[in-house]
Structures are given as structure tokens and as C-alpha cells.
Amino acid sequence: MSQSCSLLHLGQEDELDYSMSDYEGPRARWCPGCGDHSVLTAVQRLLAAKNLPPEDTVFVSGIGCSSRFPHYMKTYGFHGIHGRALPLATGVKLHRPDLDVFVVMGDGDCVSIGAGHWVHAIRYNVNMVALLLDNHIYGMTKKQTSPTTPEGYTSNTQPYGSFLPPINPVVATLGITNASFVAQTAEWIPAHQYATLQAAYKHDGFAFVRILQRCPHFTDDMFTDAVQNPDAVQMLVHEDGLELPELAGRYKDRLQHDPSDLHAARRLAQDEERVRIGIFYRNESLPRYEETRHLPAHTAEDRVAILNEELDRYAI
Numbered sequence: 001m002s003q004s005c006s007l008l009h010l011g012q013e014d015e016l017d018y019s020m021s022d023y024e025g026p027r028a029r030w031c032p033g034c035g036d037h038s039v040l041t042a043v044q045r046l047l048a049a050k051n052l053p054p055e056d057t058v059f060v061s062g063i064g065c066s067s068r069f070p071h072y073m074k075t076y077g078f079h080g081i082h083g084r085a086l087p088l089a090t091g092v093k094l095h096r097p098d099l100d101v102f103v104v105m106g107d108g109d110c111v112s113i114g115a116g117h118w119v120h121a122i123r124y125n126v127n128m129v130a131l132l133l134d135n136h137i138y139g140m141t142k143k144q145t146s147p148t149t150p151e152g153y154t155s156n157t158q159p160y161g162s163f164l165p166p167i168n169p170v171v172a173t174l175g176i177t178n179a180s181f182v183a184q185t186a187e188w189i190p191a192h193q194y195a196t197l198q199a200a201y202k203h204d205g206f207a208f209v210r211i212l213q214r215c216p217h218f219t220d221d222m223f224t225d226a227v228q229n230p231d232a233v234q235m236l237v238h239e240d241g242l243e244l245p246e247l248a249g250r251y252k253d254r255l256q257h258d259p260s261d262l263h264a265a266r267r268l269a270q271d272e273e274r275v276r277i278g279i280f281y282r283n284e285s286l287p288r289y290e291e292t293r294h295l296p297a298h299t300a301e302d303r304v305a306i307l308n309e310e311l312d313r314y315a316i
């Protein structure tokens, strides 16, 4: 914690000023060159820029390489069970709406075992940031085919190549009722990744960001073309989305796309000829579960009485 931050204990809360080091947990133990390191740095930078108190910030994850994320953050964290990061995070946010909640999932965690939760979290549109770190493989279990593994790609579970076409998580998310923020970025383009995270954090609702992530240990050839050839990447730009003129020199293929246009977003996401990054869709007028649910206005005493009544039912 920076010096001015420690003044909180002296009652000078208005002088809070966090730096990236205030969010740094133990040294990350991902493989050297793993794209997860880049995401971690971008997230810590975001938290420092937004000056988020670590004690009011929560990272929730499931199982997988990227799900070690909460261990490396000096915030609250919940390393959950496989595929269950989203319901855990939803519970945290519904009971503590004052907290900033971030969810970190891998492609196996979100798109496979957690797919049911993913669909409903999109529809519930609870205000949080959900990051899908998509390396197209199960890394932690040593190169097994995941739902986003490209067709024909060899793995230890499908040595003759993946049999099925992959799920496109951006297309799938855009197809769910009440999807309110859908973006894609790449961890090897730090400026774009950071700007995308900023926009996701700013969004009032469930912000889903797919981050294309390299796994040099098991799939070092997965994104080679997009990493080495900027012309293989198309950047969606708009005055209501991301513009990033500083990247225009390297990423020359820039397509104007209005993020309020859902039909165009779906069309662009389905066309996989290019690696497209940017904000596909944003709509802050959609209902959020925490605002639309109707709860009886119980006092604390009411709740204790209800609980005791319930417990009495089981008393012997």
C-alpha cells in the first residue's frame, strides 16, 4: 500500500491513492511466457487506475491455469470449483453489491463444465466483469481438447485431431437473451487489452470479455499468425467503443462498428476469417437481476425469526 493509502488509518480517507504493487500477491507460477501474466498485469493496472480498495475487490475463479488468478491478487478472492465461478460470483455480488467483482475463467471452465452457469449469468446481467482467458486447450490437465480447440488440432485426448468445430464464445454470448456487453481482445496487444478492460469495468451490467491467450507450453503455434502478422487482426473501432489511434500504425485493418448494433455484432462475430478484437456489443438499458428482483423487506429481526422457525422444523 502506498504511503498516502496508509493514511486511511489516520482517518484521512480522501487521500487514498493505490499503486499496482498494492494489488500484487505472490509471484505468479504460470509458465514463462504464458499469456496469463499479461492479463494479470493489465488487471492490476486497471485496479490502480480506478483506485479500487483491495478490501472491496473480489476475484472469483473456477479450476484451470488461469483460475489461479485470485492467488496472485492482494484482494479478496475465491478459488472455487470447476465451472462454478459465475454462480459464486453472482452470490457475492447479490449480497455485497458494494464490492467490485471480477470473474476469471478458462475455456474449459466457462465453455464446458460451466456452460450452463455462463448462459444464465449472461441473462441475469449482474453487474460484474467476467474474463474468459481462452487458450483453446486444457493446459492444467496437460493438453486436452477443450470446447474452443480448433477442429483438427491434435491434443493428448484427441491425437488424431479435434473431431468437432469449436464453440465461438463471442457468438454464443451474443446469442443469449439480455447479453449487455461483449468484447474480445488479445493479451499480446497490451494497449487494446487494457482499454477493453477499462470499458468492461465501466459497463453497468455483466461485462463479458474473451481474451485470446497464448499457452506456449502446450499450444505455442495456436495464435502464431495473429501475433506475428498484424494484418491478420481486424480492430473494431467506434467513437462509442474503442478507437486507440496509437495502434493504427501497426493494426491498419480498422472497421467502424457501432457497439449498439446487435445484428452487426453477431454477423461480425460469426465471420471467423479474421481475428476481430474490440467491443462487439454494449447496451446499458437492459434489466439487471439485482435491480429487478423483488425481495420482501425483512429486517434483521425478521430474518432471525424466519431462520429460527425453519430450524424449529428440524428440532427433535
Ligand code: SF4
Pocket: 029, 030, 031, 033, 034, 035, 036, 065, 066, 135, 139, 140, 214, 215, 216, 217, 218
Ligand atoms: Fe499458461 Fe499453458 Fe503453462 Fe497453463 S500450461 S500456465 S496456460 S503456458
